[in-house]
Amino acid sequence: MSVSIRGFSSLYFATLVLLMSSGLFNTYMGVRLTAISVSEVWVGGLIAVYYLGLVFGARMGHRLIMSVGHIRAYTASAAIVTICVLAQILISPMWVWLILRFLAGAAMVVQFMGIESWLNAQTDNQQRGTIFAIYMVFSSLGTVLGQLSLTFFPYLNFEPLVFVAICSAFSLVPVALTRRNIPPLQVPAPINAKYYLERVPLSMMVLLVAGMLTGAFYGLAPVYAVRVNLSNEQAAMFVAVSVAAGVLAQWPVGWLADRVNRVLLIRLNAACVLALAIPLWGWLTVPYWGLLVFSALFGVLQFTLYPLGAAFANDNVDPDRRVGLSAILYMVYGLGACTGPLLAGLLMSYLSNGWFYVFVAACGLALILLVRPQKILGDHLSQDAPTNYVPMPDSLQSSAAAVALDPRVDIVSDVSHDPVFDDLPPLEERLAAVEQAIADEHAEMPEPPVENIAAVTPEEKIKTE
Template structure:
């Protein structure tokens, strides 16, 4: 509690923004389905979000450097709030798609600011606690906001108005916080070649997980309605995905700190593959089965990007936070832009069940690639070398722009 209290304002802002953003994505999928949008149009909504997100990863650091964290946060959140309202005013795919691109750009900047701010206030002794509290806040708010979505008529103005209010309220704790803002970044270069040298598995894994994650976040409304359920049931299914990931986060992290993380990543990928293969059949047995299957799949799939980030940082040199974590984020977002497009085409050709067959194929690829890397570089005998002690702890979607180029060591670490 002592660790969380000084950061309460940032955590409150993160809760409002993460929860509202997840609710916004689901609401657009549900409303788009009700308005008769095709699978390709709905897929383009999330694709546009990730295209904007990647652009934000590249451009937001310069904006933060020019005006500071608080002013940049205010600008990003205000624009995101206006975009949410715009979706209620003009219900057309030609307007929604570019609006989602703008939202993605803004949330890249928002997440960058909050997460680098939390890391700036944390120390090596309490960084794990700070980021654990942040993840609990993230998952809890996302789950709660998904659960309240069925309370509103998705055809009405009300849920969009609620989203606008929530995003606007997120400005208040940041604007009034007494927590000093971090030093503005001098640079935030992203180096994909360096990431591949550090860990080919992390590089490939971040892209594959992004491809899978964007597919199930974007296309779940079509999957649920394709099974014959009402559109508002989608919120329960996505909430179960998020909650499953929250339940698995600490056990998986605990296990990965005590063994080669590649074992855990390969095992979780194989488990996600198996669950995805049977999920369309199980989910069609009723709402309780739908929620249970979402819970299981979320537990197997959602923590995987965190494992990949941790694995990459195990093999990175101290001082490479920007080049490694930023490159992971860029690969994740770039691949995620294509996931909904491919999934939408497959659903159109083979029906809603094709969504999780496609996701299963992605996790099959990740499992096989992980086994190949494991065979080429067996795990060391001393598993303790994989525990992060003095190095900056990774977090999902982290892009910390505080590490200068001249702080990076000359030696390189072995790839894995």
């Protein structure tokens, strides 16, 4: 493992610094805007457009990297993110902030794509699992450190934004100075939505709800913490504990997911989300240490829901279609992350703070009702099901290109680019039809004339020869 870390140290360090800036900004934004009495609707909207930028940028970033190269695309994107952050110091209208956050999300995902495609292109199949795990650790560590760094800023002025801009600019250094060869970029896989929606509709629902939970958490959990009279440092710890618990839970939950029914595990996860959210509806006074416990438990549940849903989806998709599967899962997850903060923000703004966890409980209840064993027919199980549970970083803090590091995916043999024909009959019927057509064609051909060899005299035969 140490060799793997040293080999990609520049890319790992860039990931760490990049996620520090993102983690700090998301927490700071919620705490800062709440302190100046900005509506939760605006806070939810800002986090929603950021994730919308991530989704759009994931599809457009390939063109940029292919046209100018990895380093130039990364450098330009880092500059755009830095400018957007610093502009928020000079510009106060919220509608302008919406535009800036969308641009920052679209630019930041290009940075993630550059790093992830670089790691994939220079990693063989034997090391893919190790490289993916290390990448996940650095991603999650950066997010936690970014949130905890808010504790070094006792005043809610613009100093944290300056630190975010410094981290964004500093992430340029290891990439610009790396000695590694620049890799080619995979052409983005087209999304055959009909194929995947028919194969894994329940997985799509799981990923949509997971995105709603995660997006609402990053945007409004700091707001909830401040509204229940936690200090800025305590609000940062409230969020960081949840992310850290989610990272640490990946491996034990993965061990369990590879040994029990995944549908039941998803329903158990949802039931626990529902049960844990009820005490936080506002009718109980929970001390600070109790809120930290609840936050850690929610982190275990919400940050393992995406890899559980992804593993369930991979169980029901052919191995050579999993790159396209990852693309549509990422888009569904991102759309959930866009709608979650908006819905939770509306509830908190017009009702009360406790409605944040009413929204969380409603998401858990929706999963319980939608994901039921009776709906799982097993008609589309893949040949390698059940696939391995793969610990994943928060996919909202990375890009769809991260699937290239997934040990379950073979980029070389993937045929996601090929068209999907859902209405074709089974292979045996098609082969039998071809054989019958060949037989019918031979039957219709006229018989060749048969010469009467005996009637040919030797003299005529010699003349013919």
